[in-house]
Amino acid sequence: MSMKMEFNNQEYYFLPHVKINALLDYLHHQGFSCIGPQIKQDAIVYEELHDSEQLPWGLRDYQMPGQYRLEENNVKRAFSWANGPQAIKPQLFKPKESLWRVARDSHGKLTFKNVTHEMKPIALFGVRSCDVAGMLIQDKAFLTEPFVDKHYQARRENVFVIAVNCGYSSNNCFCVSTNTGPQVKAGYDIALTEIDDGFVVTVGSAAGEALINKISLKHATDEMQQAMQREINNAATMQSKAMPFDNTRVVRDLLMNNLDHPQWDDVAARCLSCGNCTSVCPTCFCSSETETPALDRIESEHSREWDSCFTEGHSYIHGKVIRDDTKSRYKQWLTHKLATWWDQFDTSGCVGCGRCVTWCPVGIDITAEVAAIAKPAVDDSASE
Amino acid sequence: MTVIKPKIAVYKFTSCDGCQLAFLNLGNDLLKLTDAVDIIHFAELGMVNPNAKVDIAFIEGSIATPHDLERIKNIRAKAKFLITIGACATAGGIQALRNFADTAEWVAAIYPKPETISYLATSTPISTHVTVDLELWGCPVNGEQILTAIKTLLLKVKPAIKRDSVCLECKRSGNVCVMVTKNIPCMGPVTQTGCGALCPSVGRDCYGCYGPSENPNTDSLSKQFQQQGCSRETIQRRFLFINNQAPAFLKAGMKK
Numbered sequence: 001m002s003m004k005m006e007f008n009n010q011e012y013y014f015l016p017h018v019k020i021n022a023l024l025d026y027l028h029h030q031g032f033s034c035i036g037p038q039i040k041q042d043a044i045v046y047e048e049l050h051d052s053e054q055l056p057w058g059l060r061d062y063q064m065p066g067q068y069r070l071e072e073n074n075v076k077r078a079f080s081w082a083n084g085p086q087a088i089k090p091q092l093f094k095p096k097e098s099l100w101r102v103a104r105d106s107h108g109k110l111t112f113k114n115v116t117h118e119m120k121p122i123a124l125f126g127v128r129s130c131d132v133a134g135m136l137i138q139d140k141a142f143l144t145e146p147f148v149d150k151h152y153q154a155r156r157e158n159v160f161v162i163a164v165n166c167g168y169s170s171n172n173c174f175c176v177s178t179n180t181g182p183q184v185k186a187g188y189d190i191a192l193t194e195i196d197d198g199f200v201v202t203v204g205s206a207a208g209e210a211l212i213n214k215i216s217l218k219h220a221t222d223e224m225q226q227a228m229q230r231e232i233n234n235a236a237t238m239q240s241k242a243m244p245f246d247n248t249r250v251v252r253d254l255l256m257n258n259l260d261h262p263q264w265d266d267v268a269a270r271c272l273s274c275g276n277c278t279s280v281c282p283t284c285f286c287s288s289e290t291e292t293p294a295l296d297r298i299e300s301e302h303s304r305e306w307d308s309c310f311t312e313g314h315s316y317i318h319g320k321v322i323r324d325d326t327k328s329r330y331k332q333w334l335t336h337k338l339a340t341w342w343d344q345f346d347t348s349g350c351v352g353c354g355r356c357v358t359w360c361p362v363g364i365d366i367t368a369e370v371a372a373i374a375k376p377a378v379d380d381s382a383s384e
Numbered sequence: 385m386t387v388i389k390p391k392i393a394v395y396k397f398t399s400c401d402g403c404q405l406a407f408l409n410l411g412n413d414l415l416k417l418t419d420a421v422d423i424i425h426f427a428e429l430g431m432v433n434p435n436a437k438v439d440i441a442f443i444e445g446s447i448a449t450p451h452d453l454e455r456i457k458n459i460r461a462k463a464k465f466l467i468t469i470g471a472c473a474t475a476g477g478i479q480a481l482r483n484f485a486d487t488a489e490w491v492a493a494i495y496p497k498p499e500t501i502s503y504l505a506t507s508t509p510i511s512t513h514v515t516v517d518l519e520l521w522g523c524p525v526n527g528e529q530i531l532t533a534i535k536t537l538l539l540k541v542k543p544a545i546k547r548d549s550v551c552l553e554c555k556r557s558g559n560v561c562v563m564v565t566k567n568i569p570c571m572g573p574v575t576q577t578g579c580g581a582l583c584p585s586v587g588r589d590c591y592g593c594y595g596p597s598e599n600p601n602t603d604s605l606s607k608q609f610q611q612q613g614c615s616r617e618t619i620q621r622r623f624l625f626i627n628n629q630a631p632a633f634l635k636a637g638m639k640k
């Protein structure tokens with residue numbers, strides 16, 4: 001759906017808050033299961049959405065390195081918060097999933113069977129720009145020929161994306177410096193920007209246009225369009241964090257030229273090697289695979305689950321753990337994400353969502369680590 | 385033709401029986417298991433045959449009495465593969481808190497006739513006394529892990545048990561982190577996975593019952609607990625708990 005990008009509708013529409021349910025009903029009738037933001041365990045997470053009442057009305061998130069709090073701001077808005085612990089990742093790249101089964105007959109011959117997952121297509125309601133950008137990067141990992149991941153593909157091809165442009169950034173957002181937000185540029189069916197009483201809507205695909213027509217949205221007024229622009233500008237200007245060198249290949253060269261920098265020891269003393277950062281990161285795609293035999297010794301199931309470069313299994317080769325300390329693991333995370341990702345996918349692996357900063361139990365800040373490694377370089381240029 | 389099934393046994397040492405219960409709670413799978421193996425000793429299940437030779441011996445409980453010490457050597461000699469189940473067998477258990485105290489004094493304070501109690505001054509893990517082939521942690525152990533271990537051994541493959549942090553499982557389960565949202569000192573980042581992140585999934589902190597993860601940074605986590613407002617004593621108690629004798633937790637807990 002949102003994978004086909006050649007589409008041109010430059011119109012602005014208005015979706016009043018009271019019509020959110022009409023939109024959800026339409027999608028349900030089309031056979032989608034809607035997934036949207038709601039409160040769970042003191043945070044905003046994405047789960048099955050049936051009614052606009054479930055949305056996190058009047059709530060704002062306060063984020064610091066290693067900290068996340070929700071507070072009421074008494075504004076009748078559904079999206080006056082920035083983001084929560086999850087991105088789209090768990091919807092398309094499942095945390096755990098069965099891949100295939102194998103059975104042995106009485107002659108010892110093995111027969112392999114694919115596991116296919118029967119599922120409804122998913123409509124994602126309220127996806128942030130950074131997370132859409134993250135999805136487009138994961139597409140490169142999972143959908144590049146000849147190594148297409150059928151499981152990801154089956155979900156991805158049918159997904160309907162309702163993006164939402166931000167009007168507020170948390171302390172840990174830095175999508176301006178990574179050029180991935182706060183306004184979504186590609187990869188969506190429709191995009192919303194919340195203003196008073198509703199959303200200004202733009203269209204990104206034919207399926208999105210069909211939805212607009214079906215629920216008969218009126219055009220947005222000039223004032224509404226100006227209000228939309230003010231919201232997006234507000235989110236952009238309030239960002240205080242930034243990835244050094246605008247997240248370009250300069251960061252790649254910086255890291256690859258400083259593999260012996262003392263900062264790696266410094267961060268290794270703080271890092272718990274817990275893997276929370278890679279788990280919440282919308283672009284990380286590593287998994288481990290396990291074989292679970294049945295008791296009958298005839299059948300076995302092969303499944304995968306999210307893994308991380310912070311585990312010993314990630315670098316276990318030929319009876320040896322290659323990266324057996326935290327220093328080499330943190331270095332792997334940072335140099336893959338921000339450096340060798342360029343060689344692999346022609347992009348940085350960071351979309352500036354700030355999740356790895358917020359959800360790190362000890363508040364390690366990826367932008368600060370890069371800045372520390374960049375320090376001598378910056379000092380040099382200053383003294384020239 | 386009679387098929388000779390591998391023999392398994394479950395032995396109890398100093399423990400609460402919780403791990404045997406976790407085994408029993410496998411329910412239907414336990415019944416199915418008997419198609420593939422003969423359970424020849426499992427007192428809680430009613431089978432008693434303590435001196436038989438076995439293929440897989442499961443050990444619950446720590447070594448805390450002279451009698452324990454005698455039995456474990458005998459069992460090891462008769463078992464091909466020995467697996468410890470639970471915190472007691474694997475790390476000495478909660479009862480190893482006595483290792484920090486004067487055991488005789490405690491016994492005198494509790495029992496009217498202390499001279500009738502036979503005990504060792506310390507509670508120690510099975511591995512202190514005999515060779516252990518596989519350790520399954522937890523208080524109690526996860527029944528599924530036991531089952532997987534048996535199924536894998538039946539195929540003559542050594543079971544691979546992940547020793548990653550609980551956090552990874554916590555995130556895979558879609559839990560929201562209690563450290564980050566509620567400022568609760570959670571042991572998940574230094575604790576080994578295996579329970580399915582049970583505690584954070586009900587909104588509370590992990591207290592480390594699966595023992596240390598493979599690469600635990602207890603110094604950094606202790607510092608973080610301190611910044612969250614925990615006293616030194618609270619932090620020590622976090623580490624010196626169910627797995628107080630696990631070297632990484634012992635070291636962190638003894639830090640002044």
Ligand code: SF4
Binds near residue numbers: 366
């Ligand atoms: S590296 Fe961190 S900030 Fe960048 S995309 Fe991943 S989680 Fe977000």
Ligand code: SF4
Binds near residue numbers: 286307332337
């Ligand atoms: S940063 Fe680590 S977990 Fe993420 S994709 Fe790279 S190697 Fe995998």
Ligand code: SF4
Binds near residue numbers: 270277310360362364
């Ligand atoms: S950077 Fe933070 S979240 Fe990532 S492994 Fe280290 S301590 Fe865990």
Ligand code: SF4
Binds near residue numbers: 552570
């Ligand atoms: S709640 Fe505990 S186990 Fe879960 S991610 Fe947070 S620190 Fe780790």
Ligand code: SF4
Binds near residue numbers: 523581583589
């Ligand atoms: S979350 Fe921690 S304390 Fe709770 S069962 Fe798991 S390992 Fe044990």
